[in-house]
Amino acid sequence: MTRPSLPFAALLAALAPSLGAAQGTTTAATPARPEVHIVATGGTIASTNYYGGESGKIGVEALLKAVPALDTVARVSAQQFSNVGSGAFTPAMWLALSRGIADTLRARPALAGVVVTHGTDTMEETAYFLDLTVADARPVVVTGAMRPADGVGIDGPANLMHAARVARDPAARGRGAMILMNDEILAARDATKANTVRPDAFVAPVRGALGVADPERVVWHRLPVRAPTFDLANVRELPRVDVVYSYVGADGAAVDALVAAGARGLVVAGVGRGGLASAQRDAISRAIAQGVVVVMGSRTGAGSVPVGQGVRRRGGAADAPEEPSTVGAGDLNVQKARVLLMLALTRTNDPRQVARIFAEHQ
The missing domain is CATH 3.40.50.1170 (L-asparaginase, N-terminal domain)
Structure with missing residues (x-):
């Protein structure tokens, strides 16, 4: 019973x-x-x-x-x-x-x-x-x-x-x-x-x-890695940041649509260590040219993508002028990188400054 x-x-x-x-x-x-x-x-x-x-x-x-x-x-x-x-x-x-x-x-x-x-x-x-x-x-x-x-x-x-x-x-x-x-x-x-x-x-x-x-x-067991917090005192709303997934055969349609919808930042879930499907590259370049800050992450779920400097030399020459480039997510997954980018964009739209913010949060 x-x-x-x-x-x-x-x-x-x-x-x-x-x-x-x-x-x-x-x-x-x-x-x-x-x-x-x-x-x-x-x-x-x-x-x-x-x-x-x-x-x-x-x-x-x-x-x-x-x-x-x-x-x-x-x-x-x-x-x-x-x-x-x-x-x-x-x-x-x-x-x-x-x-x-x-x-x-x-x-x-x-x-x-x-x-x-x-x-x-x-x-x-x-x-x-x-x-x-x-x-x-x-x-x-x-x-x-x-x-x-x-x-x-x-x-x-x-x-x-x-x-x-x-x-x-x-x-x-x-x-x-x-x-x-x-x-x-x-x-x-x-x-x-x-x-x-x-x-x-x-x-x-x-x-x-x-x-x-x-x-x-x-x-x-251990202490976490901490970085300075963001002051929300003057933040009325968070800027739009979207996530783009990279995969075999992906083109630039999603990137172009998100930029047209008002995205101020994009986080890419790239292949491997932040790679892109070849057809997406032109769309990412167009987004950067329009002032959108792009952060490259990985879809793998673990590992790092180098943060970089947020700028590159035009043509690759050491004395060439700088132009905006992508920022690496470090070991943040793409959803975390999106949160950090949203807050970073409340401070600056400069990819170099965004890269510094990402570096201090690694």
């Missing part, structure tokens, strides 16, 4: 005291618990019936109720920023989210850190934008779920719990924005989604994880 299973929230509530002891955290009665603020934006962690048609949405209050052991980790406050799939995020939402987090950190000096719940499809882009724009030393930890809230073997509650543990850790200060998924802590700059459905979908293919959230403690 089988026994009916307890609802997940009730099971966690029953286990909360032992969970807190296992993680070495303070008890709920201890006033010294750090303060952690949670900003909910939506995604699979806040969805039901994800694999079965029309999905439902769960608010931040329900997310917190599913993880009652959070109270043993920190004094938690929360807000509902949005409740959308991450594919619905926009650059305007990035600006509002970054400014809201910065305002919260400024207004609450006792806050240990911030957790952002987010859909996984564009999580890496949002996390990197926050890394580039939130100047406060306190951590911003982005997390989510690969399985819906009413699924089997759901990962959202554990990810939220461990994200709060990372956010409250004093050693997390100065590490910028991070992604916490499947117990691993990844630098926002380095993380990418590498699988469509697995709980271990996120990896840092070039530089590896920053650390892990073990049951007993948070373990740090």
